[in-house]
Amino acid sequence: MKPTAEQQCAAIRQQLADYNYQYYVLDAPTVPDAEYDRLYRELQKLEQQFPEFITQDSPTQRVGGAPLAKFAQVQHRLPMLSLDNAFAAEDLSAFSKRMRDRLDLSGEFSFCCEPKLDGLAVSIRYENGQLVQAATRGDGYTGEDITSNIRTIRAIPLQLKGESIPAVLEVRGEVFMPLAGFARLNEQARQRGDKLFANPRNAAAGSLRQLDPAITATRPLMFYAYAVGQVEDPTQLLDSACHYQRLQQLKQWGLPVCPEIQLVTGESAVLDYYQQILTRRAELAYEIDGVVIKVSNLAQQQALGFVARAPRWAIAFKFPAQEMLTTLLDVDFQVGRTGAITPVARLEPVSVGGVTVSNATLHNQDEINRLGVQIGDKVIIRRAGDVIPQIVGVVLEQRPEHAVPVQFPSRCPVCQAHIERVSGEAVARCSGGLSCQAQLKESLKHFVSRKALDIDGLGDKLVEQLVDHALVKAPADIFALDMPSLLGLERMAEKSALKLLQAIKQAKTTTLARFIYALGIREVGEATALNLATHFASLDALAQASNEQLLAVSDVGSVVAEHLGHFFAEPHNQAVVADLLAQGVHWPAMSKVAATEQPLAGQTVVLTGTLQSMGRDEAKALLQRLGAKVSGSVSAKTHVVVAGDNAGSKLVKANELNVPVWDEADMLQLFQQHGLVDA
Numbered sequence: 001m002k003p004t005a006e007q008q009c010a011a012i013r014q015q016l017a018d019y020n021y022q023y024y025v026l027d028a029p030t031v032p033d034a035e036y037d038r039l040y041r042e043l044q045k046l047e048q049q050f051p052e053f054i055t056q057d058s059p060t061q062r063v064g065g066a067p068l069a070k071f072a073q074v075q076h077r078l079p080m081l082s083l084d085n086a087f088a089a090e091d092l093s094a095f096s097k098r099m100r101d102r103l104d105l106s107g108e109f110s111f112c113c114e115p116k117l118d119g120l121a122v123s124i125r126y127e128n129g130q131l132v133q134a135a136t137r138g139d140g141y142t143g144e145d146i147t148s149n150i151r152t153i154r155a156i157p158l159q160l161k162g163e164s165i166p167a168v169l170e171v172r173g174e175v176f177m178p179l180a181g182f183a184r185l186n187e188q189a190r191q192r193g194d195k196l197f198a199n200p201r202n203a204a205a206g207s208l209r210q211l212d213p214a215i216t217a218t219r220p221l222m223f224y225a226y227a228v229g230q231v232e233d234p235t236q237l238l239d240s241a242c243h244y245q246r247l248q249q250l251k252q253w254g255l256p257v258c259p260e261i262q263l264v265t266g267e268s269a270v271l272d273y274y275q276q277i278l279t280r281r282a283e284l285a286y287e288i289d290g291v292v293i294k295v296s297n298l299a300q301q302q303a304l305g306f307v308a309r310a311p312r313w314a315i316a317f318k319f320p321a322q323e324m325l326t327t328l329l330d331v332d333f334q335v336g337r338t339g340a341i342t343p344v345a346r347l348e349p350v351s352v353g354g355v356t357v358s359n360a361t362l363h364n365q366d367e368i369n370r371l372g373v374q375i376g377d378k379v380i381i382r383r384a385g386d387v388i389p390q391i392v393g394v395v396l397e398q399r400p401e402h403a404v405p406v407q408f409p410s411r412c413p414v415c416q417a418h419i420e421r422v423s424g425e426a427v428a429r430c431s432g433g434l435s436c437q438a439q440l441k442e443s444l445k446h447f448v449s450r451k452a453l454d455i456d457g458l459g460d461k462l463v464e465q466l467v468d469h470a471l472v473k474a475p476a477d478i479f480a481l482d483m484p485s486l487l488g489l490e491r492m493a494e495k496s497a498l499k500l501l502q503a504i505k506q507a508k509t510t511t512l513a514r515f516i517y518a519l520g521i522r523e524v525g526e527a528t529a530l531n532l533a534t535h536f537a538s539l540d541a542l543a544q545a546s547n548e549q550l551l552a553v554s555d556v557g558s559v560v561a562e563h564l565g566h567f568f569a570e571p572h573n574q575a576v577v578a579d580l581l582a583q584g585v586h587w588p589a590m591s592k593v594a595a596t597e598q599p600l601a602g603q604t605v606v607l608t609g610t611l612q613s614m615g616r617d618e619a620k621a622l623l624q625r626l627g628a629k630v631s632g633s634v635s636a637k638t639h640v641v642v643a644g645d646n647a648g649s650k651l652v653k654a655n656e657l658n659v660p661v662w663d664e665a666d667m668l669q670l671f672q673q674h675g676l677v678d679a
């Protein structure tokens, strides 16, 4: 039987009450705000249709949650209310129209536009400029006494400064946790194996509502004031001000106020503000979930007054939610270049922060265990700023009966080799090496990439085809490719095959640094490869280097040294290298310059423009071997500027300052003289 409207209302109210309790009292919500908001709107709609079913305790009529008994209680002299929400421009026009009708006004409103900080509301009471009490919002009428905790937040003055401070001033604002602090706090918790905070709001609420203020003191909390509550002020300074001016006044008394706040006229300016803040959302140091639009004129505010749980003169214009609920459809296991197995969540596509998300990384087995996630679960996806989407939680209450635990494979899904997990490391790896097609493909993609051997026209798709057709089983096979084998591939015409063979031939001439990088040794990036090349000057010297010799290279620590040692000790890798050399891969010989032979010692050199014979980094490394300090900007202290093609302002500056200028040939000549490159 279909439930009646009254039963439906009751069921939603109960569900929202549970969510409220988890969110406000426990500081541990189980569903994203967007899910709460969806259900809330459903209730609002039902209640609009059937006003007879509205109850006093409906979440649409009340604010927040009951204060925790473990804190002393504080009665708010003026209630601390919530805000109505707008989700689209239409909601904003409706808001303006409602107010205009009520006030019988035809002109535009002055709106104070403020970021909607995602933290928790607090009230701070100053008497004669001294902080005497602080409280949470609680249920809007009664809050929790958190005075000692608030006193630990350095941004909040204990004593106001300046002139005409009211006898009593109740400041309202948001306590929140900046994103950097949130990331740090969670990283520490992860290292200790503790539970993580789902988002900065929960972290702020959980940190502030501690019985022990010493704990609060260690948490990176911040505060911005956004309103004035009760005032007793013989000078009546605040009475004649508008809301925006009041905030400016609070700032003068030493209270932090958000610098993004703006006073604007009319609705279209509000939309501009919304857009502008939305564009900059990811740049802000703290999380916001929208903007708050307030009528700034206090007489108008007064005339508009309040409804059940929110003022009529303000609205929260929400941004697209950064956390959404969706379903985990499956987990795939991807094999990376070094064999690392990464579980990837396949999700029911969902729009998060304005972008459709259908995959999210699950990192590793530890992460899966920590989340306790099962296939079929409802999961919370978070996508904040440019950070890749994450699964931050599971809604256990909504786990379906058919949910199945995620089975981490014991064999590589591609080559069936054993998966190894080094104790103390979170990563599991396929032990197949280059005999694993997945690792082979990723290694080859790396091998031919721009900063490695840089083979033009050998893109990812083609690499996969070459491996799938068994034309390439190791990097050296690339150099054995010929016309007939290439023409056997789909969509490969003679002309492009010819071009590709040409590019492959050209790539045989490379540099030692590129070659080392191309080998894909773990944690040996471009910069490290270059350092190794300049330091050892030959592949043999590098391959035979002892651990101590490796550690002597700048940028090489014990982990990298160990990876290098392992790599070159492995017969399989020795064969890969030998085959490449046998195929004619080569590079200009480099001789090690004796330490005494440093003709550029003590000189500052600036490189500018495009070089023809080598990259900027290579030139820099060679200059450094000759003793030069390579700098990025030209000054009177510069000894030489090396100008390649299209040199611009640095060359102009060098000429202005009479700094000697070399062209590329001058530099090459010096390198040749010292045997750094072939003549």
Ligand SMILES: NC(=O)c1ccc[n+]([C@@H]2O[C@H](COP(=O)([O-])OP(=O)(O)OC[C@H]3O[C@@H](n4cnc5c(N)ncnc54)[C@H](O)[C@@H]3O)[C@@H](O)[C@H]2O)c1
Pocket (backbone or CB within 6 Å): 019, 020, 022, 023, 024, 029, 030, 031, 032, 033, 034, 036, 037, 063, 064, 081, 082, 083, 114, 115, 116, 117, 118, 119, 120, 121, 122, 137, 174, 226, 292, 316
């Ligand atoms: N996930 C859950 O289970 C769950 C449960 C309950 C509530 N919630 C979330 O909380 C919302 C309701 O909470 P609420 O009543 O605190 O309302 P709200 O967060 O939507 O808006 C009111 C609050 O905004 C804050 N605020 C931030 N910047 C402000 C500014 N410049 N001026 C004025 N206020 C500012 C204040 O703390 C104020 O109390 C819901 O819409 C939902 O998103 C989620």
Ligand SMILES: [Zn+2]
Pocket (backbone or CB within 6 Å): 335, 412, 413, 414, 415, 416, 417, 430, 431, 432, 436, 437, 438, 439
């Ligand atoms: Zn494998």
